[in-house]
Amino acid sequence: MLLDNNRRFVVRSFSLSLIVGSLGCASAPLHTEGSSSSIRAAEEVGAAKVPRAGLHLQLAKEELQKAKRLEEEGEKEEASSMLMRSEADAELAVALSRDERERAEGRAAVEKVRQLRMNNRPSSGANPSSNEGGTL
């Protein structure tokens, strides 16, 4: 009898904790921090000025808004899933901006070498139209 009471208590406690737990999960706010901070990072590296990066930044923002709207509509799982899209787009926007910067710096470095070589080209071969030493 005592054992039955204890078992009942355990079962009730477990059921209660499950209900409380599921209620807690249902009311947990949407974690938009990851997406928001990725969007901020993309803005800070100048994604808006790089066409392809700007497009993904815009998508990330729209998806964040959509996730918030879904949350308001009670579609929490769908909202969380949408946030993944937002974060992935923001992350890609950051990478595309860095790529653009790195490539610009690479081009500038190559141009610097080209200029250095051009400015220090031996003068003997500088004037191909010269007739010195040749017959006219």
Place this chain on the structure above:
Amino acid sequence: MKRYLAPITFAFFAILAGCSSTVPRELSSAREAYRRASTGHAARVAPAKLHVANQALAKAEVAYQDDPESYRARDLAYVAERKAELAEVAASIALAKKSKVDANNEYQSTQGKLVSETKQDLSETRNELAASERSGQRTAERLSEEQKARSAADERAASALAKLAAVKEDSRGTIITLSGSVLFASNRSTLLPDARTRLDQVAAVLLDTRERNIVIEGHTDSRGSDRSNLELSQQRADAVRNYLVQRDYQADRIQARGLGETQPVAGNTSAEGRANNRRVEIIIERESRTSSR
């Protein structure tokens, strides 16, 4: 083994996809993006990112298998596509960085080489300049010595001439005056024997200064006509010139001109004055010049 993992995974999911009826657009795009990334630079340059993309695609495929119509399958596929693109961009960044590093190294190397070459050129130029300065110094010393030697020769000549005839200096140079009566008989232009001896002595001195130009001027007193005096003075100047040329003085450096009675040095009223006016002047010019008669 690892290098074959991506294509095997891709083939596996492709087979799965073939079995399914309708593949969501997001998933087909993700598969294509991953295929592109795994066959491009990302496999070599950004393997970690490509691995992440591979896992994301696998997750999407599983979700698709669980429920082909679910938003979760589409969202995971969308994320997988972005991860594959991210792997490609990471590879691009790595290659751009490498290109930049290579270019910077090349710049440093080229600059170092140029500095080295410039230093070498500078050193050679300095050596050439020093050699040129030494040569210039030697030339200056030689010129100075030649100048001294010429001055000494001039002084010796002037001293020697002073013993032979009246010598004076004016703006034209050194003027040696020989009395007409010593050189010529009256109204004649043939040199007297004594005159030859005297001219030999003068010529010996002149030959010491043979690089100078000489002008020989004949002068007469005022007796006789101007014309005859002019002719006589020219003939006498020519006689002296010819004699000096015979004595090896350069012909193109001697001019002879007769001035007649136009430039007296004394009055023509007295016998003494006229004797002084009858003269031949040998002018040794200061400046060298190329001349002929």
